[in-house]
Amino acid sequence: MPITDLLTLAVLFGAVLLATPHLGRYIADVLEGHRTLLSPVLGPVERGIYGVAGIDPEREQGWRSYTVSLLVFSFASICLLYLQQRLQASLPLNPTGVGPVPEDLAFNTAVSFTTNTNWQNYSGESTMAHLTQAAGLAVQNFASAAVGIAIAIALVRGVVRRTSPTIGNFWADLTRSTLYVLLPIAFLAAIVLVWQGVPQTLSGAASATTLEGGQQTIFLGPIASQESIKELGTNGGGIVNANSSHPFENPTPLTNFLEMFLILVIPFGLTATFGVMAGDRRQGWALFAAMAAVYLVAAIVAIGAEAGSNPLFPAGVDQALGNMEGKEVRFGASAGGLWATTTTGTSTGAVNAMHSSLTPIGGLVPLFLMLLGGITPGGVGAGLYGMLVMVLLAVFIAGLMVGRTPEYLGKKVEAFEMKMAMLVVIVLSASILGFTALATATDAGQAGPLNGGPHGFSEILYAYASQTGNNGSAFAGLTGNTTFYNVTGALAMLIGRFAMIIPILAIAGALAAKRRVAPSPGTFPTTGPVFVGLLVGVIVIVGALNFFPAISLGPIVEHLLQQAGQAFSP
Amino acid sequence: MTDLAVLLTLALSAAALSGLVWLCDALRSA
Numbered sequence: 001m002p003i004t005d006l007l008t009l010a011v012l013f014g015a016v017l018l019a020t021p022h023l024g025r026y027i028a029d030v031l032e033g034h035r036t037l038l039s040p041v042l043g044p045v046e047r048g049i050y051g052v053a054g055i056d057p058e059r060e061q062g063w064r065s066y067t068v069s070l071l072v073f074s075f076a077s078i079c080l081l082y083l084q085q086r087l088q089a090s091l092p093l094n095p096t097g098v099g100p101v102p103e104d105l106a107f108n109t110a111v112s113f114t115t116n117t118n119w120q121n122y123s124g125e126s127t128m129a130h131l132t133q134a135a136g137l138a139v140q141n142f143a144s145a146a147v148g149i150a151i152a153i154a155l156v157r158g159v160v161r162r163t164s165p166t167i168g169n170f171w172a173d174l175t176r177s178t179l180y181v182l183l184p185i186a187f188l189a190a191i192v193l194v195w196q197g198v199p200q201t202l203s204g205a206a207s208a209t210t211l212e213g214g215q216q217t218i219f220l221g222p223i224a225s226q227e228s229i230k231e232l233g234t235n236g237g238g239i240v241n242a243n244s245s246h247p248f249e250n251p252t253p254l255t256n257f258l259e260m261f262l263i264l265v266i267p268f269g270l271t272a273t274f275g276v277m278a279g280d281r282r283q284g285w286a287l288f289a290a291m292a293a294v295y296l297v298a299a300i301v302a303i304g305a306e307a308g309s310n311p312l313f314p315a316g317v318d319q320a321l322g323n324m325e326g327k328e329v330r331f332g333a334s335a336g337g338l339w340a341t342t343t344t345g346t347s348t349g350a351v352n353a354m355h356s357s358l359t360p361i362g363g364l365v366p367l368f369l370m371l372l373g374g375i376t377p378g379g380v381g382a383g384l385y386g387m388l389v390m391v392l393l394a395v396f397i398a399g400l401m402v403g404r405t406p407e408y409l410g411k412k413v414e415a416f417e418m419k420m421a422m423l424v425v426i427v428l429s430a431s432i433l434g435f436t437a438l439a440t441a442t443d444a445g446q447a448g449p450l451n452g453g454p455h456g457f458s459e460i461l462y463a464y465a466s467q468t469g470n471n472g473s474a475f476a477g478l479t480g481n482t483t484f485y486n487v488t489g490a491l492a493m494l495i496g497r498f499a500m501i502i503p504i505l506a507i508a509g510a511l512a513a514k515r516r517v518a519p520s521p522g523t524f525p526t527t528g529p530v531f532v533g534l535l536v537g538v539i540v541i542v543g544a545l546n547f548f549p550a551i552s553l554g555p556i557v558e559h560l561l562q563q564a565g566q567a568f569s570p
Numbered sequence: 571m572t573d574l575a576v577l578l579t580l581a582l583s584a585a586a587l588s589g590l591v592w593l594c595d596a597l598r599s600a
Contacts, residue, residue: 067591075584082576104571107579416598483571487579498587506594 002322005303005334012257012338013296016264020288021281023265024272030180031153031173032277033057042179049175057175060166063509066154067502069170070147074114074498077143082110084136085128093131095204096219101127104486111490113137115497116144116379118230118237118349118472119489121481125219125240130202133239138226142186145233145266146177148381151501152270155385156277158508159409162516167508181266182233189228189262197251200224223248231262234379236349236472244339244352245328256331256352260342267346267377268292270384278409282527287387290535294376295345298365302337305362312567326357337362340473344369347379349472356450356459356475360559363458366473367555370465372543373428379470385504391526392421392507394538398524398531408526410516417510420503427503429546431468431495435488436461436550444484450477453568454561458554463489468496 029036050057061069085101088094101109105121112119118141124133150173157167194200199220206218219240226239227249236243244250244259268288275284306327309319322333331339336353343350344366355363369376375386392406392413399406399413406413439445439460448463449456459475466473467489474480480489525531561567 064591064595071584071587071591075580078580079577086573103573103576107571107576419597420594487571490579491583494583494587499590502587502590503594506598510598 001304002307002332002334005307005332005338006300008257008335009296009299009303009338012260012264013292015261016268019265020268020272023269024274024284025276027149027181027266027269027273028276030176031149031273033172033176036180038180038184046175046179049179050172053171055169055171055175057169057172060169062165063154063158063167063505063512066167066170067505070151070501070505071498073143073170073174074147077114077140078110081113081136081140082106084132085109088129088132091129091131093134093202094129095202096125096129098127098129101132104483105481108486108490109137111493112467112472113140113235113237114144115470115493116148116233116235116347116382117467117470117493117497118235119467119474119480119493120237120241120472121486121489123241124238130204130221133226134222137237138222138229141226141229141233141235141237142178142182143174145182145229145235145380146174148234148379149177149181149266149270150174150381151504152381152384153273153277155388155504155508156274158511159388159411160278161512162410162514164512167505167512182229185262186225186228186232189232189258190224192258193224193227193255196255198224198227198255199248219248227259228262230350231259231348232266232380234263234267234346234348234382236343238350244350245354247330250352253331256335256339259350260339263342263346263348263350264377266380267383270381271377274384280527283409286527286532286535287384287391289532290539291375291377291383291387293532293536294369294372294539295341298345298369298376299338299341302341302362302365303334304337305359305365306333306337308359310359311563312565323357323359323362326354328352337365340366341369343473344374344471345376345378347374347382347469347471349466351473354476355462355473356455356477360555360562363462363475364551364555364559367458367462367465367551368543368547370462370469370471371432371547371551372539373425374469374471375539382470386424386500389421389424389504389507390539390542391535392417393425393542394531394535395524395526396421397538398534402522402524404522404524407517407523410519411511411514412517417507420507420510423503424500425542425546427495427499428468431492431499432461432464432547433550435464435468435492438488439464439484442484444482448478448480448482448485450479451568454554454558455568458558461550461554464492467492470496
């Protein structure tokens with residue numbers, strides 16, 4: 001087991017642990033409209049936005065109105081981003097002279113970035129103009145992350161308010177999340193990235209003469225500004241095809257560490273936001289502990305798996321550095337495992353190594369984390385609201401075991417909340433397994449995978465797990481830029497985002513309207529190790545029950561066959 | 571796939587999600 005990577009994990013987690021209570025408190029203050037450190041500077045900007053858009057932040061919405069506002073905003077964003085891609089050849093800031101993005105690819109990309117997935121069936125250098133990158137994709141990086149935070153806060157308000165018909169104002173939540181949380185942190189992070197050597201320019205490319213006397217074109221663009229929000233907003237869509245394994249997106253070990261920190265800090269920080277808003281910080285720490293437990297175990301397994309060797313290599317091959325296939329030499333094998341855990345434990349999807357080159361167990365870890373629903377710690381906002389759905393399930397199961405009406409923070413968890421929670425769980429499974437089945441059963445789907453055998457199946461399963469879970473990473477062997485995968489992928493992303501958000505906001509509305517019940521001696525405590533253990537158990541068991549057959553056909557069989565010395569040709 | 575097909579798919583998706591909002595509301599009222 002590589003000590004340096006375990007130390008990196010320890011320092012990374014330590015930094016996140018230190019930041020969590022402070023960032024959580026700050027986000028709570030921002031979303032509740034309280035005065036903060038940045039209010040003197042950003043307050044007038046906020047009020048100006050409200051004035052121009054005609055928003056009254058004090059006028060709150062019920063869950064239906066909140067949901068409709070969110071859907072209108074998101075679908076308008078999809079249409080706008082689609083048009084930008086289709087018209088980019090006629091718009092300014094296209095120094096590389098790329099043409100319009102084809103219809104099915106533009107559709108998939110527009111849905112992808114609006115749903116915080118950032119699944120990319122294209123290579124940014126050769127497909128997207130600078131204007132599309134900076135004013136289209138990067139804008140959605142901010143907007144989709146802000147939408148995630150807004151939904152999470154709306155659900156938290158539903159849990160903590162009593163007999164309230166409203167859960168907040170979507171437009172105010174969106175504005176405050178973007179202005180006070182995402183923009184300042186992303187700006188500072190971009191400065192650090194530029195310092196470390198990440199390019200930030202609107203020029204097209206640089207030319208270099210190679211040692212053989214040929215001409216090489218080196219892509220340049222507004223990389224730092226997109227990179228910072230790509231990680232901070234758990235987006236994951238890189239400006240270049242190789243994503244964070246490219247030295248222009250991730251040049252040094254410091255940027256590698258910083259980018260992982262940016263990925264983790266808001267998802268974990270929102271647990272503290274929950275604790276602050278609930279008036280009991282221990283509630284937030286309980287969620288933090290559940291997320292951290294799964295994340296840390298997964299990271300250690302992945303680090304260990306990638307530090308190991310491939311038994312199919314001839315004996316003369318030196319594998320002292322571990323599984324170096326698909327890895328950056330400047331980071332090493334296990335660093336790819338740590339990043340893979342971080343990017344799929346959240347819903348980021350950025351990569352610093354090629355996931356299709358991970359060992360079978362190393363590839364099982366990111367796949368399983370996505371199949372759990374992307375809640376350990378999950379995406380910006382999406383992690384918290386997904387985790388709260390699992391909390392309701394855990395509390396319900398605890399109530400069944402002791403014969404009491406389940407309740408959470410004084411709110412009774414009744415039939416409607418359970419129906420909505422199960423709808424969320426079923427939607428995730430149905431989309432992933434349904435589309436995977438469709439792809440494996442059709443010629444169009446079978447044309448996608450690069451590899452034969454179980455790894456080829458894993459490529460398909462991973463693709464739909466990633467898109468439904470709004471992750472965006474891929475086993476890059478899959479040829480996704482076909483009409484079949486562009487359309488089915490876009491539908492999976494829409495389902496995974498909005499068909500889960502709607503029942504979650506319905507839960508928020510239902511809980512907000514309830515009165516709070518005083519705790520009694522029989523109330524199940526939702527802080528402490530027993531609850532955390534139950535919560536982790538529910539998460540893992542629900543995930544395992546839903547997906548064990550599928551992962552058995554993919555990475556588990558691949559691992560067993562690899563140990564037995566069997567490989568598959570494409 | 572044409573632009574019109576894309577817009578139609580988006581419209582149908584929006585309609586389906588609106589139907590889901592209606593369904594959730596109906597279940598709550600039941």
